[in-house]
Amino acid sequence: MKTKYLVGFLIIVGAIAYLAWGGLGNSLVYYVLPSEYAENPAKYANKRIRLGGLVKEGTIQYDPKTLELKFVVTDGVVDIPVEHEGTPPELFKDNQGVVVEGRFDGDVFKGENLLIKHAETYQAPPEGGYTPEEVRKLIEEAK
Amino acid sequence: MTPGMLGNLGLGMAVLFSVAGLMAAITAWIARDARYVWVARRAALVAFLGTLTAFGALEWALLTDDFSILYTARNHTSASPTWVKFATLWAALEGSILLWAMLQTFYTWLAGRKMRDYWTSPVALGTLFVIQLFFLVNVLFVINPFTPVPNPPADGPGPNPLLQNHWMMAVHPILMYLGFVGLSVPFAYAVAAMVTRRYQTWVAETKWWLIFAWGFLTAAIFAGGWWSYEVLGWGGYWAWDPVENASFIPWLLATAFVHTAMVQERRGLFRSWNFALVTLAFAATVFGTFLTRSGVIESVHAFAGGPVGPIFLGFLLVILAVGFALLGRVSSEVRDVGTVNLWSREGLLLLGALVFVVMAFVVILGTLFPLLVEAFNGAKVSVGAPFFNQLFVPLGYAMLVLMALGPLLPWRKADPETLRVVVWMTIALVLGTGAGLALGWTLWVSLTVGLFLFNLVALAWLIWNPIARRSRALGSVRAGMSAAGWSRRRYGGYLVHLAVALAALAIAFSQSYRLDVQKTLEIGESWQVAGRTITVHALRAVEEPHRYSVIADVEVSGLGTLHPRLNYYRTSRTPFASPAVAYTLGKDYYLVLQAFDQQNSQWVTLRLVVTPLVLWLWVSAILMIIGTAMILWPSGRRAARPSAAGEVTA
Numbered sequence: 001m002k003t004k005y006l007v008g009f010l011i012i013v014g015a016i017a018y019l020a021w022g023g024l025g026n027s028l029v030y031y032v033l034p035s036e037y038a039e040n041p042a043k044y045a046n047k048r049i050r051l052g053g054l055v056k057e058g059t060i061q062y063d064p065k066t067l068e069l070k071f072v073v074t075d076g077v078v079d080i081p082v083e084h085e086g087t088p089p090e091l092f093k094d095n096q097g098v099v100v101e102g103r104f105d106g107d108v109f110k111g112e113n114l115l116i117k118h119a120e121t122y123q124a125p126p127e128g129g130y131t132p133e134e135v136r137k138l139i140e141e142a143k
Numbered sequence: 144m145t146p147g148m149l150g151n152l153g154l155g156m157a158v159l160f161s162v163a164g165l166m167a168a169i170t171a172w173i174a175r176d177a178r179y180v181w182v183a184r185r186a187a188l189v190a191f192l193g194t195l196t197a198f199g200a201l202e203w204a205l206l207t208d209d210f211s212i213l214y215t216a217r218n219h220t221s222a223s224p225t226w227v228k229f230a231t232l233w234a235a236l237e238g239s240i241l242l243w244a245m246l247q248t249f250y251t252w253l254a255g256r257k258m259r260d261y262w263t264s265p266v267a268l269g270t271l272f273v274i275q276l277f278f279l280v281n282v283l284f285v286i287n288p289f290t291p292v293p294n295p296p297a298d299g300p301g302p303n304p305l306l307q308n309h310w311m312m313a314v315h316p317i318l319m320y321l322g323f324v325g326l327s328v329p330f331a332y333a334v335a336a337m338v339t340r341r342y343q344t345w346v347a348e349t350k351w352w353l354i355f356a357w358g359f360l361t362a363a364i365f366a367g368g369w370w371s372y373e374v375l376g377w378g379g380y381w382a383w384d385p386v387e388n389a390s391f392i393p394w395l396l397a398t399a400f401v402h403t404a405m406v407q408e409r410r411g412l413f414r415s416w417n418f419a420l421v422t423l424a425f426a427a428t429v430f431g432t433f434l435t436r437s438g439v440i441e442s443v444h445a446f447a448g449g450p451v452g453p454i455f456l457g458f459l460l461v462i463l464a465v466g467f468a469l470l471g472r473v474s475s476e477v478r479d480v481g482t483v484n485l486w487s488r489e490g491l492l493l494l495g496a497l498v499f500v501v502m503a504f505v506v507i508l509g510t511l512f513p514l515l516v517e518a519f520n521g522a523k524v525s526v527g528a529p530f531f532n533q534l535f536v537p538l539g540y541a542m543l544v545l546m547a548l549g550p551l552l553p554w555r556k557a558d559p560e561t562l563r564v565v566v567w568m569t570i571a572l573v574l575g576t577g578a579g580l581a582l583g584w585t586l587w588v589s590l591t592v593g594l595f596l597f598n599l600v601a602l603a604w605l606i607w608n609p610i611a612r613r614s615r616a617l618g619s620v621r622a623g624m625s626a627a628g629w630s631r632r633r634y635g636g637y638l639v640h641l642a643v644a645l646a647a648l649a650i651a652f653s654q655s656y657r658l659d660v661q662k663t664l665e666i667g668e669s670w671q672v673a674g675r676t677i678t679v680h681a682l683r684a685v686e687e688p689h690r691y692s693v694i695a696d697v698e699v700s701g702l703g704t705l706h707p708r709l710n711y712y713r714t715s716r717t718p719f720a721s722p723a724v725a726y727t728l729g730k731d732y733y734l735v736l737q738a739f740d741q742q743n744s745q746w747v748t749l750r751l752v753v754t755p756l757v758l759w760l761w762v763s764a765i766l767m768i769i770g771t772a773m774i775l776w777p778s779g780r781r782a783a784r785p786s787a788a789g790e791v792t793a
Contacts, residue, residue, distance in 0.1 A: 012497065027530035028516070031523035050525065064663045064738065064748055086661050087737040087748045090717045116717075 029101065034078035041104070050101045051080065051109055057094040073100065073109070084111035091116045146204035147212040150289035153196030157248060158283055160190040161276045168269035177261040183268050187252040190275065194245040201238060201288055205231050211295040214238055214288030220301030222689040222713070227302065230313035234302035236436060236451060237288035239316060244278035246324040251275055254328045254352065263345075266335035274327050277458055285450055301689065304712040304719050311370040318363035319390060323428040325356025326397060330425035330466070333418050337469040342414050342477050346404045351775065357401055358771035360394045365764035376720040376735045378659060378752030380760065383531045388510045389431030392503050396424035399499035402549075406489045410554060411480035413493065415470065418477070420500070422466025427503070429459045434510065486557045491549040498541050505534045532654075536587060543594040543647055546640050547601040564604045571596040584655075591651035598644040602637050635773030642766035649759040658753040661737060665746050673753045675732065676700040682744050689713065692721075695736050695747050699725055707736040707749070731757045 031050045053073035061070045069084045082100055092098070092114070101113040164186030171179030204212055205228045208221040218235040219228070232238040251271040258264035282288070306312040329349035336345035367390060368380035381387060400420040403413045433455035470477075483490050509526045516524045547568060551561050575596035579589025614623025658673055670677040681696040694708040705723035712719065725732040733752040740746045 009497075012501070027527050027533065028512075028524045029527050031525065048527070064740075064746065067661055067663060067748065087750075 031099070033075045034073060034080045035075050037080065037104075038078040044104060046103065048101070048103055050099050051082070051111075052097070052099045053080070055092065055094055055096050055098055060088075060092075060094065062088060069114075073098065080109050081107065082109045082111050084114050086114070089114065089116045145211065146200045146207070146209050147289045147291055149203070150197045150200035150212070151283070151287070153193045153198075153200060154279065154283045154287075154289070155193075157190045157193030157197065157244070158276065158279045160186045160193060161248070161272050161279060164190060165269055165272040165276065168265040168272060171261050172265035172269070175261050177259060177264075180258060180261060180264045180268065183265070183272070184252075184255040184258065187248070187255045187268070187272070190279075191245075191248040191252040194241070194248045194279070197241060197282075197289075198232070198245045201232050201241060202229065205229065208298075210297070210299055211292055212288065213290040213292055216292045216296055216299050218302050219299045220689065220714070221298050223301055223307065224689065226310065226313060227307045227689070230306075231302045233316045233320075234306050234312075237282070237286045239320075240278060240286060240451075241282050241288055242317070243320050243324065244275065244282050246320050247271075247275040247278055247327065250324050250328060250352075254331070257348075263332075263335040263339045263341060266338045267331045270331035270334045271327060274331070281451070281454060285454065300714040301712070304690075304710070304715050305374065307689075307712075308710060308719050308721055309370055309374045311366055311373065315363055315366040315370055318359050318366055322356045322358075322360030322363055322397075323393065323431075325352055325359060326393065326421075326425045326428055328352040329356075329400075329421050330462075333421045334465065334469060337418060337473050340473060340476070342418075342473075343407070343411060346407045346417060350404060350408065353397070353401060353404060354771060354774055357394075357397050358768060358775065360390070360397060361767050361771065362764070364390055364394055365761065365767075369761060369764075372733075372757070373722065373724065374719075376722045376750075378657070378722075378733045378735075378750075378754060380653075380757070383509065383526075383528050385510050386435050388506050389434045392506050393424055393427035393431060395499045395503035395506065396420060396427050399496035399503070400424050402492045402499075403496045406492050410489055412483060412489055414477045414479055415474055416496075418466070418470045420496075422463065422470070423503075426459055426462045426466070429455055429462060433459055484556055486552070488549055488552045488554050491545050491552060495542065495545040495549060498538055498545065502535065502538050505531065505538070539647060540590065540594060543591075543598060543644060546643065547594075547598040550605055550637070550640070551601055564601065567604070568597045568600045571600045588651045588655050591647055595644050595648045598640065602641055605637060606634070631776060632774050635770045635775075638770030638773065639767050642763040642770060645766065646760055646763035649756045649763060652756040653754045653760070656755050659750070661748060661750045663738075663746055663748045666744070670749075672751060673730075673732075675702070677734075677749070677751065679747055679749070680704070682739055682747055693718075693736070693739060695739070695749070697723070697734055697749065699732050699734070702727070702732060705732075705734050707734040709736050709739070726758050728758060730755045 029048050029050055030044070031052055032044060034051070034053050037044055037049075037051070051073055053075045056072040056074040056079060059070075059072040062068070064087075067085050067087065069086065069088055071082055071084075072079050073082050074080070082102075084100065084102075096116060099115045100109060100111040101115070102109055102111040104110070164183045167179045167183035167186060171177065171183065201214060203209070204215050205219055206225070208215075208219070208228075210216045210219070214235070214237050218238070219231050223231065233242045251268070251274075254271060255268055258268055301307070329345075329352055332345040332349045336342055364387075367387065371382070371387075372378070372380040400417065403417055403420065406412050407414055407417050433452055436451045436455065483493065485491075485494070509530050512526050513524050516522055548565070551564060553561070572593040574593070576589045576593030579592040580586065582589075584592070610620070610623045612623075614620045617623055660672060662670055662672075664670055664677075664679045666679055666682060668679060676698075677700070678698045679695060680698055683694050683696070685692045685694060689712065691711040692708045693711075694706050696704055696706060698704045702725040705725055707723040708721045709718040710721055720735050720737070722733055722735045724734075731752075731754050733754065735750040735752075736747060737750050738748040
């Protein structure tokens with residue numbers, strides 16, 4: 001009697017585990033920096049990812065009429081153009097740490113969700129812009 | 144006397160008397176003398192009065208704008224309206240844990256009033272004293288809100304704007320803690336049961352506490368969902384955020400336990416399982432705090448970290464170790480009376496409980512998975528809603544089937560009569576699903592409609608059958624109705640089941656058919672969308688003491704004028720959008736002021752989210768609370784209690 005239930009229980013647990021791991025594989029969203037993407041673009045083709053980085057200075061184009069937002073995300077090494085539809089959050093501005101959730105469409109990243117990384121202490125960038133190491137540090141801090 | 148001094152005095156008193164109470168409980172256990180239990184109960188009352196004093200002292204500091212202590216200096220501002228000042232006590236970590244400690248001492252005292260013997264009472268009371276000492280020592284020594292500030296500021300930054308944006312945030316944490324703390328009493332009784340080797344009666348003795356805690360957890364989760372809907376501005380009520388999951392895991396485990404506790408009470412089965420489940424459920428309340436306060440998990444709520452995370456993790460491990468070590472010690476002698484036939488009420492109750500435990504496991508896995516992946520290969524991942532939905536949809540269907548069948552089947556063995564009802568229920572299921580598909584709804588939504596009807600037929604039969612049987616015997620429906628009697632507990636359980644089925648329907652529709660659009664409109668311009676005309680009439684600004692608001696007057700044809708707004712708090716760089724919702728029985732129209740023309744006030748950008756049946760989710764929450772209250776309400780006939788108790792089928 002006891003073994004019967006044990007077997008039944010193991011089957012249920014097994015089924016759930018299979019579902020969970022299979023399900024997890026498909027619904028994981030990777031957090032990627034632009035240079036990580038550039039190393040291996042094929043890995044992220046058609047996958048939902050979260051692209052992290054800083055908004056490159058002077059690249060923001062926003063038209064409130066059409067709600068089209070274009071900007072470039074950079075980690076100081078690689079630049080990636082991003083297109084997003086919708087109002088940018090209030091804190092969205094040059095050199096702000098952002099995370100864009102979406103997919104790549106060719107070389108352009110189509111954002112579906114735009115998040116600002118709150119670093120409550122905002123600092124003006126140094127003369128000549130950030131070095132890649134500084135950018136990486138800023139992104140890490142802002143996370 | 145200052146609030147800081149009074150607060151520390153109260154906390155010190157609470158710690159001292161908790162230690163004294165613990166000593167008295169231990170003495171009672173060793174000496175086998177019930178008089179020391181009496182002493183411990185008195186100590187519990189004094190400890191509660193101590194935490195109540197500390198609670199009052201912190202309210203005193205908040206309401207009189209005393210910034211000489213750490214908590215007010217960091218989390219309070221004199222510009223807050225009075226209700227925000229009052230609720231600021233639980234707007235940040237230190238105050239929340241003080242509230243938790245206060246409720247824990249209150250429950251210890253309340254639960255202690257029933258404890259009189261020298262055998263199980265000392266252990267149960269001692270366990271409760273240890274639990275409350277954990278919180279008290281934390282509040283007094285680790286995160287003391289009354290720590291004096293050397294140079295008191297003239298004013299503080301105020302609580303998190305998200306929390307003062309809606310009155311529900313003043314209520315939600317209290318509901319949550321009332322639920323969390325309530326689970327400590329069944330746990331303490333379970334520990335006592337395992338130590339004193341009385342494996343059966345503890346479940347019946349703590350049933351009231353369990354259902355009480357379950358009711359508050361339910362209320363808290365729905366209140367949190369409603370807050371999220373009304374405040375966060377994305378038009379949803381649940382995002383599988385770690386903070387939400389932290390409250391959901393204890394609820395799932397408590398729900399499983401509510402059901403198998405019934406089986407143990409009635410049939411003496413699943414005793415080991417119940418010991419394990421109550422340990423997990425209580426541990427989950429601490430796990431939630433660890434998760435949200437430790438900073439290990441990224442969350443939109445992003446609470447402050449500090450030393451509390453590791454301390455709570457340690458406490459969590461202690462709870463699990465104590466619970467399972469005791470269970471391991473006695474498991475060979477914990478025997479069930481009889482065996483389980485799967486096609487019976489107890490069999491389905493077990494399956495239902497398994498579904499809830501698996502759900503809890505899925506939530507834990509999904510919440511912790513990012514940590515595991517990062518630990519193993521350094522990749523940063525997030526587990527999105529698709530993962531949870533993928534698993535919760537089939538599990539939810541299993542739950543809907545089991546919850547309809549469970550109350551129908553008699554204990555021990557199914558009878559042929561119930562099979563006839565199941566045929567009718569299946570017809571309803573097929574018709575409902577077919578009608579849904581014919582109307583063009585998705586398979587999942589149609590199936591939910593079918594299962595809703597499946598439940599409805601079952602509940603109708605459950606209510607009607609006893610009346611019909613007696614009517615036949617007595618010759619009139621009226622006589623049958625009065626003879627069938629009014630078993631409040633049983634109908635309370637049915638009402639909760641009905642509400643859960645209704646919630647499933649609301650969730651299926653609102654998740655599947657959602658319209659989410661944005662548009663920039665000139666002032667005076669109209670927008671034809673979702674069968675309505677939306678017109679922006681004006682954009683205006685309002686100045687309040689604690690904030691500055693920009694408000695759009697937007698007319699939605701047939702539903703009146705809505706006022707979505709952006710609130711600017713003094714202490715925050717970002718504005719907080721306060722959506723405006725037109726609730727209707729069919730669809731909700733949810734408007735968010737996304738942006739506005741800051742130079743000339745010529746245009747606004749609006750976000751419109753149209754979601755069907757969301758209102759019914761809140762209705763189902765109210766029904767669940769009413770159902771729980773019906774179960775809990777003391778029955779007038781004391782003698783009838785034991786038999787009525789077994790019939791609760793929630």
